[in-house]
Amino acid sequence: MRMGQMFGRTLREAPADAETASHGLLVRAGFIQQLGAGVYSLLPLGKRSIDKIEAILREEMVKIGGQEVLMPVVNPADVWKETRRFYEIGDEMSRFHDRVGRDMVLAMTHEEVVADLTRKVIHSYKQLPLLVFHIQTKWRDDARPRAGLIRVREFTMKDSYSLDSSEEGLDTQYRAHYQAYFDIFNRCGLPTVAVLSDVGMMGGKMAHEYMYLTPIGEDTIIICDSCGYHANRQIAQFRKPEPEGGDPAELRKIETPGTTTIEELCEFLKIDASRTLKAVFMTATLVDGEEEVQKLVVAMIRGDMELNETKLANLVKAKELRPAHEEEIKAAGAYPGYGSPIGVEGALIAVDDLVPDLRNLVTGANEEGFHVENANYGRDFEADFVGDLIAAGEGSLCANCDGTLRATRAVEVGNIFKLGTRYTGSLGATFLDDNGKAQQVIMGSYGIGVGRLLACAVEEYHDDKGVIWPISIAPYEVHLVALPGGEEEADRIYENLSAKGVEVLYDDRKEQAGVKFNDADLIGVPIRVTASKRSLKNGGLEMKLRRGDDLGVVPVDDAVDKVLELKSTLEQELADRVKPVEFSD
RNA sequence: CGGGGUGUGGCGCAGUCCGGUAGCGCACCUGCUUUGGGAGCAGGGGGCCGCAGGUUCGAAUCCUGCCACCCCGACCA
Structure with a gap:
């Protein structure tokens, strides 16, 4: 290509809103141009690099038995209604009506379409296992796109879907992806770590995320340098400190004006945060049969620890969790800033599993300006759920060894997920097994964000003058x-x-x-x-x-x-x- | 959605407080000179100042509404 003829130009200065290296450099070097929030055009240079990545993705998918398909971006809503995601997913999914008023959606992912294809095509165990993949545009109306190609609303994703007749088959394909993903990222020169991640509420059995470690990342992962344990912070295990124990003392109400935070409370009482019990009020959406109900959840954790919302949601089986509004808190008889389960009615009480072993804690009196001291689980309050609710963080103790955990930022460039029969079940994608009995096809889904991978590669390979491409993905x-x-x-x-x-x-x-x-x-x-x-x-x-x-x-x-x-x-x-x-x- | 910020030529910005009809650097075009790490001189083109109303003799500037984009937050109780 003669540069004199090339469409695109270099800029001496990056646009003022480019805050990350990859964003600024990709614009300056003439790889991308922004059209709107989280929406970018690829110029010839960018297109060539993306093509290189896609070629690698194709090769590695074919290598593990993948067959390329192409599924539509515009979907009739029917299949999404069949899996109920049409109702479960919020504004992140864009919907519209076609000319005769039918509900349509822009696909955020393609489990539904794959399951639909499967029910139309697969009828016998003899046809399985299979692996299909495509490289296709996704639209997710993210609340906050940022950092150039790192987080966008329209993006290209390689997504593959494994179809199996047995859990063993799923396991085999999952492991094949586990390796193939490392091969893909390594061929692109991008260092990644695979961490266990949350499988969510949807009956998945296992999921890994492929993380590129960078300070600009939005995910936090937890790493143990001594035993090598690593996991997404959302599910990271750690060992809690040994409780001190002691005998319960008498519960007493104390006046604590103007102490609505743990920090202020500790300052006022001259005690350590570990002597306090913190109430976090969340409103959960619970599924009760066909009904959805909103319920206040009071999560109780030791004052110096942080709540892990994912763990709480999983414990109380909430479909969604959000911070509770002040009125909701008061309606249950609690008082924000001075909260505890004491005297609270009509709310679910979830208690971190460390709390029952703690003695004589300071917690809220549910009255403005008052706390109580010497609160003890079992005597002064009880729980509907007891389980791990704490987010691992910098300095937490490793669950598997004597090490201390480290927290680090990362960008998720890929994930692999054992779905099971969540989608094939809803859509009736079944096959006849060797006994002539109908079984649900077992699915896995596996994604890689192509543009995000490109941007991460630039984050990894650049200096103050520009990009330093690995040859495999250089334009x-x-x-x-x-x-x-x-x-x-x-x-x-x-x-x-x-x-x-x-x-x-x-x-x-x-x-x-x-x-x-x-x-x-x-x-x-x-x-x-x-x-x-x-x-x-x-x-x-x-x-x-x-x-x-x-x-x-x-x-x-x-x-x-x-x-x-x-x-x-x-x-x-x-x-x-x-x-x-x-x-x- | 909440908070903050910014919209002036392709890019980066000044001008806005204090109203008088738009400017700087880079880029672009022409010519001459220069020719190994973002050249010099001369000449030139390009902006109804985000949009819509309003105030005013007069609005980039003041007022109202809207739109767009960016950042932070949407767990820290």
């Missing part, structure tokens, strides 16, 4: 710079390299050397070749890797071979990163 392999006196030779090497199948971005513009070099650094193509009067005088063409290695001058006659050699070296480096990974759950 071009060679950036050829022609400077005065080198034009003819540059034309020749451009033809020769192209003839060998090398992808060359040829800067044939009438620009100053500095402009060309800076653009080359910004765009980040891995191999740079320069032809100029000076290089020719020195015996040939200059070669340099974007990441820094200066390879000096290569004789003109050797240039093509040298480029091919460099290319294969760079490719091999990435290929060497692909190796078997032990399955970890």
Whole structure:
């Protein structure tokens, strides 16, 4: 590609709203342009890199038996109603009516369509197992898109769906994905860790998320450096401190004006937060048969700990959880800022499993300006649910060893999920087993966000001048710079390299050397070749890797071979990163 | 949805408080010079100042409403 003809341009300055490296650089280098909030166009450079990633995704999916399909983005709502997600999902799913008024949705994912295809196509155990995948646009009307391609509303996703007749089959396909995902990310040069993640309410059995560790990430993952344990914070296990015990003392009401937070309370009473009991008021949506009911949940945790909403939702079997409104709290007889289960009626009480072993805690009196001291579980309050409610955090004790846990930020670039029969059951996707008996097809679903992967790669590979692409996903392999006196030779090497199948971005513009070099650094193509009067005088063409290695001058006659050699070296480096990974759950 | 911020040429910004009909840098076009890390000189093109109302002789500037985009939050009780 001759740069003089290329659609797109580089910018000296990033748009003012680009706050992350990947966002700013992808815009500056001419890979993407924003159309609206969380909606981007890909320019030719961006499209080429995305195509490279998609090619890798296809190869790795086919390698584990995947067959590519393409499912529609616009779906009649019927299938979504059959699985009830039409009603369960909120504003994140966009809906509209077609001309005759039918409910339609923009697909956020494709479990429904896959299950529909399955019920139409699969009838016998002899047809299973199968793996289908597609690379398709998704629309999710995210409340808050941010950071360029890291979090967008319209995006391309590779999603694959395994179809099996047995749990063992699902397990096999799940593990195949577990490895394939590492292979995919490694081929793209992106370091990731797989962490166990929440399976949610939908009957899933196991899920892993593939995390790229970066401070700009929105997820928090918990890592133990001594035993290697890692998990999404939402489900991370940890060991709670040993309670001190002691004998229960008499419950007493104490005046504590202006202490609506644990911090203020501890300051006022000169005690440690671990001596307090914190009430967190949430409103849960519970499913009772066909009915949905809203109920106040009072979660009780030790004052120095943090509630993990996912654990609470799972414990009380809530479909949704949100912070309770003040009126809801008061209606149950509690008082915000001075809350506890004492005297509360009509609410579910959920108590962290550490609390029953704690003695003589300070907690709310449910009256403005008053707390109580010496509160004890069993005597002063009881619970509908007792279970782990605490979020692991920096400094928590590892559940598996003597280590201390570390919290770190990450971006989820992929996930794998054992769905089971959640969707095939709702849609009646069954097959006849070898006894002629109808069984529900067992599904798994597996996703990778293509644009997010690209953005994460830029986060990982850049410097203050621009991107430094891994060759596997670089828009071009060679950036050829022609400077005065080198034009003819540059034309020749451009033809020769192209003839060998090398992808060359040829800067044939009438620009100053500095402009060309800076653009080359910004765009980040891995191999740079320069032809100029000076290089020719020195015996040939200059070669340099974007990441820094200066390879000096290569004789003109050797240039093509040298480029091919460099290319294969760079490719091999990435290929060497692909190796078997032990399955970890 | 809550809070904050920003909308002025392709990009980055000034001008807004204190109303007088739009400016700077980069980019773009033409010419000459220059030619290895974002050149110099000269000339030039491009903006109904987010949109709609209102106030005023006169609005980028004041008032009202709306829209868009960005950031934070939507667990910290």
